Amino acid sequence: MNFQLTKEQEFVRKMVREFAETEVEPIAAEIDKEHRFPVETVEKMAKYGLLGVPFPTEYGGAGGDHISYAITVEELSRKCASTGVICSAHTSLCCWPIFAWGTEEQKRKYLPDLLAGKTLGAFGLTEPNAGTDASGQQTRAEDKGDHWLLNGAKVFITNGGYADVFVVMAMTDKSKGNHGISSFIVEKGDEGFSIGKTEDKMGICASSTTELIFQNCKIPKDRLLGEVGQGFKVAMSTLDGGRIGIASQALGIAQGALDVTLDYMKARKQFGKSLSKFQALQFTVAELATEIEAARLLIYKAADMKDKHLAYGPAAAMAKLFAAETAMHVTTKCVQLHGGYGYTKDYPVERMMRDAKITEIYEGTSEVQKMVIAASVIGK
């Protein structure tokens, strides 16, 4: 048991915090309002290694660990949840499955550019009729001898409009259910592959969420990721890790909301004293701070287990469930603590509350997390 961050992890927090305060925070409200994907921030994240944190240097990664990665997403999300999810989806949902499931050739081909941020990654699992029940995949991949032919569509794909590399699930043998799913690497510009409509969302408005459309999409044989029929495993293992990223995003949102609320409470005077001097409000703050810290510990524990190659799936699910609900609860309370001002776009808590909601939904809804947790607790 050791609850102290290493010197490197502390430095990662210091670095990303400074980066987020200088590069991310000043444009957070603007890109949210304009629904603009922050291309310039992604370039800067790439330059400083924020898009390849938990991967070895031999593939061009930063050589960091998953706690450092969690801290990275947390600190980015503290200022802007959209920027946080760009990093999380790229790292957890695209780079990681290629790193974990790819052949040496695939790793050499894709990882250096992805980890250096020269290319951006995305992940395609969800379909119009296959959300929480991922086994209902309707996208098909046919073995055409010298190539694969993909047909179908994916929805709600984070980074969709700006990604270069996509890890995509498709059914190769419908009769086998989950075991009939395979995963593939699709590149922007592949024949028959296009980006569909961009979603108009409630929150994380500066992130790109799109459809992926495959119409007789022809990809070479060597794009199969893992073996035929392993796709569900690839997807589930990827989502286990992704939950650490989204939990960190939720944690960052909650912490960011509390930070600005504390500033507000110290400055704002009512009945002749600062809000921060009212005991009832102090108690609320105490509860929120405790929830946030509990979420943080669950996340870092799951990340630590991942680094130690332990079975971290249920831990990641607990972290994501708790952090997401914490983010929603904390941001709602923070808007309340701001009173009328909190409901306006002059203060960032309004954006944070909208952003928090998605963390209870994507990469496994809270209900899915409970299924995962229950299965591990009760047994099959």
Added chain:
Amino acid sequence: MAFKVLVCAKQVPNTNEIKINPETGTLIRDGVESILNHDDANALEEALALKDKYDDVEVIVVSMGPPQAKDMLLECLAKGADEAILLSDRAVGGSDTWATSNAVTAAIKHYGEFDMIFAGRQAIDGDTAQVGPQIAEKLDLPQVTYVQKFEISEDRKTVTVQRQLEDGYEVIEVPVPCMLTAIKELNTPRYMSIGGIFDAKNKPLHVWSAADVAVDLNTVGLKASPTNVFRSFTPKPKEPGVKIEGDSETDLAKNLLIKLKGKHVI
């Protein structure tokens, strides 16, 4: 033969965060973090930019301070410096700028040959701007302070810099080796990179004692310092002022002018 650029850096408390307790008149220093001094970050950045430009440039950061200053040096390494040196010894504690320059000069001489030195103009805890020039004096180097723009000649034997003045700037040519002190207008310091953070522990970070650098103990530390602190205190809060009252903006303006006129200042 590598082109060696030394950077003098200091770990300082972030004075922006320090506040005075109005009741006791003492400094509130709880949670005040230690940081790489601002101007020194500009000095380091210019050295690293030179390293980006030329493959054979090596950047060596030199500091003096307590053992905790290693953190600041690790940060410099994480930004891309190649090597770091910390002179840390109780014998150099309490040094004023003269004694500090003696100590740092000894460390630099112990390090050996170099081609250039960048330092920050001044540190935010003392704001003296003296140690850079005094090191230059002890090393018999030409100096340019308040450097806001830097260029190096093709043969890397001379540098051309802009030295900021209150009402403009001078363009100065100076031969290498030399001491340049950086101001914030010189550049925008980079962040650490995540890769750099994990690589920093693989780079040399020397901690040297006074004995290691063979400094004359009669020239360093509190007792050798020509200047000493006589007294120190917190500034006195002024008497409370007067709130100008008035029912309208016009009244407020008029009442203010009456007060000012009464003081014979307008």
Added chain:
Amino acid sequence: MAIKILKDKCIGCGICFKSCPADAFEFEAYDGNKLGKVAKINAKCTFCNQCLTACKFGAIEEEKIEVADDLDDYKHVWVYAEQRDGKLMNVALELIGEGYRLAKEISEDTQVCAVLVGDGIDHLAEECFAYGAEKVYMIQDPLLKNFTTDGYAKVLVDACYEYKPEIVIYGATHIGRDLAPRVAARMNTGLTADCTRLDVRVSSYIEYADKNTTLDTSTLDPNDPSTGIKQTRPAFGGNLMATIICPRTRPQMSTVRPGVMQKREKVEGATGEIVNVKPAITEADIRTKIVEIVKSAKELVSLTDADIICSGGRGLGDPSGFELIKEFADKVGGVVGSSRAAVDAGWIDHSHQVGQTGTTVKPKIYFACGISGAIQHLAGMQTSDIIVAINKDPDAPIFEVADYGIVGDLYKVIPEIIAEWDNAEALYDASTK
């Protein structure tokens, strides 16, 4: 001076811990008192002497310094009278005024001397005399036409060795702060940067401290006959003031912030002795080459000379607010200043910035408009004769230093002040009837 803990007097209460800005106190075990511990000073001590008066039991003492006795050869107060382009800097005149005060504090026959370095600057001696200099050292050579560190340091060091001044003060300008450390280092003497107050007599230091500071002066003896200079300056970003002495070496040197000291009344036609010093300088002595001197094309702001400053801050809301501030300044014959927040926001050039990292100002009236009053800003303007704060937020810290505060919308208040400005006398007369 080092601090000593007298173990037999220390009761281990830890009150001294709170006085320390450097967190340098810790406990060590000790058998001689009830609590079984005494205070101990660790390596973090910056020797600031803040703790001297903190102990109620007399357990903290400063170690006395031995003062060398061959210091008496050094006499008179020198002012480095900085000139650029054959024109004296304003700070040179302020320092002649201050040097005069210091000289007379030392003794009646101590003189204030201006040192002029340059080429073709004979005409400047007259101005130095008019502002109080009793003697002028004139160091001229074509190689000294423009300031170079190497050239100026060499001739100044040579002159100091030859004439042995007791005190040398420089303006803390970009040139003074380049030159002084080099001269002090070569002479192995002390230098104190950016002073805002100088005293020679302990009695005048006590008087200053009692009036303007929180310092407990009870440990100081007003009849102390010593005349070593006491140099007071801000440290820790203006959060702490320190008084520095230079007891063992001569000359004692300080750089002094422009705009802080008082010029003397100008006496036209005043004269004094001019000593022409022949500098030993060759081209080889000067290793830097000035290629070009560029005067900033920017609007020249002379904040330090302004009698009235109208400053705007973040409360202006956007850059166009400075149009109103400019109009205000034009009306009252003032200069536009700004807070760091407004500069950082890119609303106005850094040359307008008042504060710890900008210019220190001491106008007769300082109008702070929409400036909250962060400590860094206060450090640069709180010695203004009169501070007027206009701010919407009644709790803004600026009101704590303001002599007159108006809580209101600056966009409504300032136009009214502009409109009524010329009626001030009539308003005042009417108000006294």
